Amino acid sequence: MAHALDGIKVVDVSTMAAVPMAARHLADFGADVIHVENPATGDPWRWWLTAGGRELSPEVNYRWWENQNRNKRSITLDLSQERGREILYKLAEKADVFLTNFRPSELERYSLQYSHLSNLNPKLIYGNLTGYGKTGTDKDLPGFDSTAFWCRSGLLYMLQQAGMPPPSPGNRLLACGDNVTALALAFGVMMALFVRDRTGIGQEIDLALFHTAVYTLLAVPLALGMGEEATLTDRKDTPALTNSYQTKDGRWLQLSLAPPDRYWSGLCRAIEREDLEHDSRFESFEARAENQATLIGIMEEVFLGETLSDWNTRLARAGMIFAPIESPLEVTADHQARANDFFTSYEHPDYGNIEVIANPVKLSQTPAVIRMPAPEFNQHTEEVLLELEYSWEDIAQLKDNGVIA
């Protein structure tokens, strides 16, 4: 067996980031994934990077499209036309997995609810991702990861510092929550495929960005238990041993020395401040908590004395738990990321040899592979229609009527 998901057929009726990424995971492991796009507009993810006027060369712009859609085929279908829906139903009849991010109202409009498709194909695995869930007054609210995942869940609140505006992930962490939720959806699909192989039963998988984000947060079970508000904090409220510090070269590093008593003595040696170890102001957790501002001040000064690179060496040698705060560009050159093959490359017909992030899930016997680049718009429409036994004459007619592009 070459690939984990050889022979598995996936229909991916989705746009943007989360469901396309879940489908890409299946494609990375060998499934035949057909991404269905609107013939008039295409998946907006094709041009999202330049949304609203930003000018970028095609060589840069295609990177996000490639990231969510490699290893797939793409067809166009106008689902507002009956003939467009007919073709999609035929695909669903032959598919193992059907994935969509349409909102409840859209699923109804196009008769793409599970109740309909499971009639056509009772063994179908049907995955539906919403922003806010399938019921409740906000079920049709458009959900982006910047809103449904980051803001509504409590996640951004936990990053906000007292007296300051929240950090703004709207621009900066685009699709990060989508890519997280994609893993949950891919997990659900694989469980459902496993059950189907053993029992013959198909089923529906239901996920929400909002719920997935809430799941990641330990502050929520705590709030459920205590019924108390988590207070906003700032640097001065953060214990010295789990705080971040600036270095001589203006960089930042994060300490994560927990439980702190285990690391206090080693830290004093690593920063060459053995005098602090038995200083009565700092020698116990309670004392450090009481004199937190003083200790943070001392450590700020200490860390400003050396460069980030020097601290990396010293703290690693001392067995401290810490990390440099790296930029995305630094990550692309990070020696540890390189040593562990976080990146892989392949030939793109238009852009030559390109480097991308390798699938983070590494299987030794049936590894993720890149079999082909992300599809051009409409690239496989004819090929897929011929597989469904449409004739060239049908195809011409569908094109004339705008059912396909």
Place this chain on the structure above:
Amino acid sequence: MAHALDGIKVVDVSTMAAVPMAARHLADFGADVIHVENPATGDPWRWWLTAGGRELSPEVNYRWWENQNRNKRSITLDLSQERGREILYKLAEKADVFLTNFRPSELERYSLQYSHLSNLNPKLIYGNLTGYGKTGTDKDLPGFDSTAFWCRSGLLYMLQQAGMPPPSPGNRLLACGDNVTALALAFGVMMALFVRDRTGIGQEIDLALFHTAVYTLLAVPLALGMGEEATLTDRKDTPALTNSYQTKDGRWLQLSLAPPDRYWSGLCRAIEREDLEHDSRFESFEARAENQATLIGIMEEVFLGETLSDWNTRLARAGMIFAPIESPLEVTADHQARANDFFTSYEHPDYGNIEVIANPVKLSQTPAVIRMPAPEFNQHTEEVLLELEYSWEDIAQLKDNGVIA
């Protein structure tokens, strides 16, 4: 079939947050998961919430333990003793899945590498999570999600604002990156189980917190494509239509109006500032970019004019993409979270009826269920040893020798 993973046996040799959560996902869907703990110390996660002196009642402290370990059995084994390792090997021989977060050096010390266990059980699915990968100079660096996931990956950098210290996730978002990576590991396990059912092949799954975090970031493929540094920004550099705003009652909301041209006119109506729509300073993307500070200033004033609750109603009615920034406590009462069953409850023998976060992956035919609360320390050691056909005499001896607690 009652559960998706009925009959699947999982051995979970891990501590803290990420691998225990991956195993909990399998347990939520019906697998028999045995969590293996050190008889002297237990899994530190049992007391992590009070690490370093914080005082909390047991009713609150157990919430994190419960969150990562419900539905499991727990045994103790001293792996530094040969007889302890022997018992673990017997468990691995009969298991379908073996999960561990031991570092490469620890796996070697206890002979728990895949090469060893797959000799005992060639069909075993073996999942190993590291902080920084299995090779490279940093492979044995202790990796917490606050460091390996948030800082080293570029994630925290993208949240940092120009001229300000980074937000500090060390305390505030504890285990969030672990819970994300748990989904990736659970996905890998299910693929491997699926492959094994079809082909009889066992295999190894390898994941790193660092790689999983990098995977979530679209800034990384962009950096790979452009070779340019993402610049730090602040509020004033963030486009007005994807910025956050404070409301009359001191709360914050986030707009995520992209692509902005599609939403500009609706926004002007929603904020009752139709005068802005065709104002030449703002009517196009380019104009708004040029007059960004002015527009942000106007909108700051507008949003300060009403409460968050008023804005929620108005913006939802206008079809805007936005969200309130909610605290974890608010999330526990959020009407949409409640309507979609984000929470579930069960009887705990010590603490009565408790409420927890439901599994975010909802399967219609084989749903996640809570069959039992998280185990007490050492609760199932005797039961599991008896299943392995140890006698009561053996058990007494193992206890005497400290192999078990």
